[in-house]
Ligand SMILES: Nc1ncnc2c1ncn2[C@@H]1O[C@H](COP(=O)(O)OP(=O)(O)OP(=O)(O)O)[C@@H](O)[C@H]1O
């Protein structure tokens with residue numbers, strides 16, 4: 074039974090908050106108006122205190138046991154994500170660093186990486202030449218060129234001495250990025266090159282006139298380790314190996330590194346692996362994460378910190394015939410390729426002779 078006099082008594086009592094809700098710093102007692110006139114100096118030292126709101130989710134999660142700063146810097150490869158500085162401005166162009174995008178496994182993202190890495194590097198004021206070295210012509214299609222309508226392609230450049238690089242190169246819609254296109258004709262080159270003198274060095278020799286015009290030349294290889302790919306590896310300073318994060322990728326990498334070693338020993342001693350690029354990464358699947366962990370265990374720092382997530386945006390860009398950096402410039406995919414460009418440039422490979430000091 075409630076007594077109305079008891080209710081009145083309780084409401085007249087001063088409110089005392091429970092101890093756990095007390096602010097951590099003692100606040101000054103409210104000043105009675107009359108006391109202010111008598112002792113004005115008593116309140117001068119008071120400063121308002123900002124209270125950190127408590128993140129209750131963080132308290133319950135295991136992450137709260139670790140320093141948050143460290144967790145934020147860990148990248149998807151499980152290593153601390155370094156800062157990639159903005160590359161220096163160039164005051165002149167060349168000599169070019171030639172990079173082959175190579176993996177004998179099909180559909181791993183070689184062409185996607187060539188187009189988008191090229192476009193992201195071009196955004197840094199580098200002159201980029203993309204060489205389509207796959208008879209499928211996917212790189213050309215991905216940049217809005219119809220391969221069957223080509224008068225001249227990389228095939229003519231390789232096998233006709235009277236065709237010059239300048240005749241075959243065409244600009245793309247990306248400022249600073251040009252293309253040597255390819256089409257199905259190139260499939261015949263594999264057989265025809267067999268009879269050439271120094272058959273492994275033909276691409277290297279036809280690209281020589283471009284070396285002082287461009288800062289970076291990216292060669293998009295076909296999914297095989299045949300003579301065309303050997304030509305690309307002989308012409309290249311470095312290899313980027315795009316790799317889909319799934320089990321068979323590991324076996325394929327062993328075969329590819331063996332081929333790279335052979336080319337290094339017999340044809341191109343300066344060839345090095347620029348980096349292994351994890352593509353079509355989906356952090357939600359345990360399998361993807363496990364494969365990436367195994368690749369990092371095996372290849373260490375050769376694995377790029379940047380990984381490319383699986384997203385429908387990439388197939389869409391192929392249909393649109395342009396890189397993701399212009400098709401959806403604010404997307405996560407565009408940001409990933411910009412970070413990859415910065416990482417590739419930060420590895421010191423692509424600074425070029427024209428870098429401003
Ligand atoms: N990160 C990604 N997320 C989703 N789809 C992707 C991604 N990267 C590439 N793709 C798609 O996967 C397919 C294969 O990609 P791509 O052509 O780049 O591979 P490739 O290694 O060059 O293939 P090939 O060996 O046939 O030359 C394409 O349809 C492409 O749009």
Ligand SMILES: [Mg+2]
Nearest residue numbers: 183184207211
């Ligand atoms: Mg391809």
